[in-house]
Amino acid sequence: MRLQWGIDAMRIIDCPLIGPRPVAEFNYGGAVGEPPIVDPTPDQLAAQVFYRAGAPGLLREWWYHRPTGRWFVLERDTATDRVHRIVTPEEVAHAIPML
């Protein structure tokens, strides 16, 4: 069970428009996945749904800033906890097939 923050934590995340904010104002959205394969094989499905790039390194992640209700995509080094780059949503957007 993952802990939700106390009222404030120390780590600062600096995002466009909202500026530097304590990490406690954010919800962690997890790693940005590859665009889902519509009809995957069992291995592709397991990779898509379960497998993660677990090793330390640069990870592209979703972060949600609650007070302003905005999602950000950050590239963060999961060993040093430093944010290297703000990724624009367009870079992660992928079209979805519609009926």
Added chain:
Amino acid sequence: MPFRCSDVRAGEWIDRSRTLRFRFEGRVYKAHPGDTISSALLANGVSLLGRSFKYHRPRGVVSMANHDVNALFATGTDTNIRGDITPVEDGMELQPVNVRNGLEKDRDRYLDWFGRFMPVGFYYKAFHRPRFLFPFFERLIRQRAGLGRVDLRWPARRRPKRYGHCDVLVVGAGPAGMTAACDAARRGCEVILVDENPFPGGSLGYQWSGNADALQWRQRLLDELEAHPGITVMTSSVVLGYYDDHWLPVSTPDGIVKVRARGVVVAAGLIEQPAVFRNNDRPGVMMASAAQRLLEHFGVLPCKAAVVLAANPEAYAAARQLQASGVSIRGIAACGESGREGEDAAALASGGVPIWPATTINEVHGTNAVTGVSLIGTGSEVAAQERIDCDGIIVSTGWAPAAHLLYQAGGRLRYDDTLEMQVPSEWPDTVVPAGRLNGAFTLDQQREDALEAVRCLIAAMEGESEHEARSLFRDTVAHGAAWPVSRHPRGRNFVDFDEDLQLKDLEQAAREGFDNVELLKRYSTVGMGPSQGKHANVNAIRILARYMGQGMDATGTTTARPMYHPVRLEDLAGRRLRPTRLSPLHDHHRALSAEFMEAGEWLRVAHYSSQESPSAAIADEVRAVRRSLGLIDVSTLGKIEVVGPDAARLLEGSYTMRMGNLKAGMTRYGLIVDESGVIEDDGVVARLAEDRFYLSATSGHAAATYRMLQRHVLEWGLDVHVINRTGQLGAMNLAGPESRRVLERLVDIPLDEDAFPNLGARESRIDDIPVRLLRVGFVGELAYEIHAPVSAMGRIWDALMEAGASAGIRPFGVEAQRILRLEKGHIIVGQDTDGLTTPFNAGMPWAVHLKKPFFRGRPALAHLKGRESQKLVAFALPPDSPLPRECHLIIEEGDIAGRVTSVANSPTLGHPIGLAMVESGLAKREALLQIRIDGGQMVSARRMATPFYDPEGKRQVAGYPESREESHQ
């Protein structure tokens, strides 16, 4: 007070004009305001202040700076009180800790004689065989464990915390810290200066007492601190630790201040290190800085006659200082050369004080107090002949930097062979060392080092990357002994006073294979006591380094973890903040004497109490809804607007069923699953227009669903706006056969079946209030859900209650709703489903439209369809059957075959009904379900189809259903 010297000291902390009275072990003593417990007792000649944790040896003041826990006390309302630093108060009732029958006659004092039977790690090697005896030994050891005693009746006194902000936080208000603070302020920075002592000044206040320049400089700094508006001084305050991004919580007398700084100057000074010799823990043996603090801060003489163990210039300065105050210096054993040729040494020698080169202490005599000492050549094994009588041993053989914060900020230390002390070797450019902990010892060195620290810090803070590199002002003489340890065949030469660890214990631990610094610490527990190794870690590393024949740096250091000093849980907790969300109808419910229950952050009505028992009240509420009319507040539901051209596309991708073909003015049940196909949330989707939808979600998952929808907008590049109106709108559900008759009179649109069919959605008005009406209900009766701005909910509730009075309208709560929905076989996400339940497990294949090319979780559901290992089934029990509870197990041939997820006595049907998640095999065989209830008794339940009540759902669409119809048995 025999040990209080009469002449007033320059920077004294005590107020001699007033006298306090306090009691220690029942005896009354006098003291002055500003005295700490230790200084007051020593002033009265009481030097035995505590007993050690393991051997119960007599202990007194050794650091006078909270770097050890020899002097621990308890009062009626507190324990583990640190005597060195806690002010004594008038009328205080003090007792020692961890002793039985008083300090003098402690019944456990004999443990010291059995020391030889308790070598390092002894408790790993004993008491576990034979096994049946271990509980006896464990109780014996546990009784001895711990220091102070807690009182279960103590109330919690939470102290509010607050946030602080500054450009530069300076840790330590000694000469370097004060200089840094003033310089940073002069350069326009907002500065916070923190010091753990009640007054700023640091070593300037007790080490340079004979030096006129020092005292003058101190006064100038104090005046500038006072005058400069940009400097906030926090005294009696401790920086608990350095946390990511310059976050420094400071424990102050008025609660914790969490400071965000742009830059930090760590000028926390030094921790004096004890020397290791036989009986070095006797009351009366103390470090030179402790004697100087007693003298200059409290006007207390540490002893009458002292022998000094010296390995640095500070030793000789301290000796002169004590001599000038009337302490007779019987001699100085110079176990290190540094300072022996200095000016102080020369003055002492000319004054007749013998200085013995290459000499150290072999043994201290006396038990509850020092009576004498015998010396030994540092090289030779032969003890010096005569014993020198004295009542005090003053030790000045070395220092350790208080660089914990620097280490936590990523800085590192290395051993400096010149200074014989660890100094910072690297540090982040915005967390910089200054002063003695950076090796700057003379006053000039400390001033220059502080100014350099601020120059480089501010350059880094302003982002000037290539500023001139920092120059250092480290001293060029040794300030400690390389090996301040002297062996003795009969041991009792302590390295860690908290944990009662002798030299032989550490060498024995290394010999048994625990020969790296982390294993040595964990096996011997050196540095794991309440003072966290402040007086023990450096000597422990020296002993391990020598045993392993390697250098200090090669041996490494243990990690310096927060907290620098212990901090109370009630200070960490701070003000109690429990955000609680209230429905707009909260006061209405209170007026109806509702029983509330917590649902996440919300308070919801469980049921409205009446004369009978809760279960009877709930049953009445159920019957009212079935027979006439009920009204429930559902304002905690998630309420989300989805507007824009791609609105349908967003919902098509987010829900498992088709949403694009939903006609405007209609609603549809919506199910959301996660990527692995597990049910996450459900609710109602209403289409108000081609490009406008209005969704409801369960109160527990609404925020997560809202975030998910927003994320999909970005992920799929859609042109749509998603607005969370959960708290902005209230909602209530009018359910029961009379609902249409009553609502008709209040709204301005026709409610007949054609104009407003079941599952329809309309925008209308009640009085002048804009409302949305949805023909949906969880409870399976003719029902209308009314959504309106929270400001108007009270008026709508009153209007409905009034209009429905004649129809027997009755408010109902969550408990009744749970029974009503169960009678219709509707699931509750999170109760009938768990972390692995897919729509197929929950018996809802109809909700999964795999024909859709894409929706969240589709690939997983396509893979899982038809392969579910568990299924949700419905069951009923005869009216007289004992009622199972939720999560009682279904047993099949002795194995677990499922569990009851929902069960209740149905007032409508007159017998228990329920849902159960069972193995698919059992689900297929329409066999009886064997449920194991409390006490292991088995009951058999017969399988049923759902809904249990009104299977064809006639009542939900009946224009004016017969309201008086008796519920069928």
Added chain:
Amino acid sequence: MSTRITEEHRLALHQLVGPGAAEALADSGLPQPPGELEALPHDQGFVARTGAREYLVAHRLGWTPDVTMPPWCFERCDRLLRLQGKTWCEVMSELCSHDMRRMSPGDWFMGSVGGVDVWLYAMGGDGDGGVLIGCDPSLGDYLRRVLDAVIADRYQRFN
């Protein structure tokens, strides 16, 4: 004047979302803040730009946006609390990690106070400055109780 909390009832709030929102404001003679998370005063209320095409409009009673769809306009019932007085920064320093001393009149800030997501609008004018706090209506009673408790404790501690 001592630090105090007053309930603000004279302002009605509307949320304007979607394409043409800026034009709709202009048509109604309301200011349009140039940047996101900025606000402009408007007859004792304000117009705050909370998103690329999203505005929160606070104005005296009586303004109903004459807008055809889109942009979309939603009524807001935020609980509005005015925190004013000499020590309002110190009161907020117990509940919010943002350095309130950097709030100058007209500033707009969205953050967390006492564990609750709020928006703050720095009021200028009348002497002891202070800030208008807006939060979700369901959390209004909680936030009011917390602010009252902090003010009462501080009064007791420092007077």
Added chain:
Amino acid sequence: MSLHLLKLGLKGTDDEPRFFPQPGELKSRYDVVIIGGGGHGLACAYYLARDHGIRNVAVLEQGYLGGGNTGRNTTIVRSNYLTPEGVRFYDASLRLFQDLSEDLDINLFYSTRGHYTLAHSDDAMRTMRWRAEVNRHQGVESWMVDRDQVAEAVPGLDPDCGGSRPVMGALYHAPGAVARHDAVAWGYGRAAAARGVELHQKTRVTGIQQYGGRVRGVTTDRGTIECDSVISMVAGSTPTITDMVGLPTPIEIFPLQACVTEPVKPFLNTIVVSGSLHLYLSQSSRGELVMGSAVDPFVLHSTRSTFDFVEGLADNIVDLMPFTARLRVVRQWAGMSDLTPDFAPIMGTTPLSGFYLDAGWGTWGFKATPISGKTMAETVATGRNHELIEPFRYTRFRDFELVGEKGAASVGH
């Protein structure tokens, strides 16, 4: 006073044997290489040697023995899990723990205290009852207790919890215990070394060699080793090792923090855990209150501490046990939890023959130390997953046959 101490006292400690022999050079070949010198790694080495006679084994530890999560957890041993396979596995571990002090001839201070998991909501009460029923079905002593029984068993506890999230009841688990975590690693290490296993500290694995579809050896910062079998038992460092063999896993690493107070006279004789307050609580044999919580909310490969962890924990414990408010926190630290999607470990064989996995231990690794060692040893010796760990096989994610432990987690709070 035990006989052994009498001997030590009279004869002195000079010829006390070393726990771990002096580390020699790395041999060029071992039958089995165990990566990770924590409790699991050392236990596996011990059982390989004792039960299967496989002694040509090297345990490679990048830091010091027991320095990872083994030395950082809150030392709780319990088997009150939700799924039958979880209960069987942890109960077998608990039974091994009960005899371990004798088996390894080291006092682990294994102390059976009883374990209360508090429920603060109807949902939580349901989950506790579910666990109690499944436990008792497997012969494990767990049952529901009501609010007053909790207040009576835990002196000083405030069932009203300061006015919100009151305690409604609890799952009582009689065999719940605590043990000295370091001693478990040292005991296993000594017993393994005594049977010929080599323990190499300060030895970091930098690569795993494979060709022909099987493991051939490992490269380290002290040289290369040839071997037939490699077992990865490195918890928080698992992804770094599985990346070396290109084995995808669902593991993500989250910091798990803990803290300890100054030692006081014993007042808490049971273990208290609360899901919704994220609080794990017991009093060590030294008198310190050892407190832990749930994992941090975002992925991070670090054992850094945060202040808001200790603030949140203090805020909750001061509500639950008001009198502890006066106690002072002395130290806080963190381990690195390797979490899986179904809160159950990943054990046994992998698609790469010769490469075995013992990972996914999240916040429940210490209590599994003995049984994980035993079952992994048998798995390596036989090449087939031991039946107790089959439900935790690597391939379960591809087959969508997740373990049901997650059922409790998402429902329980």
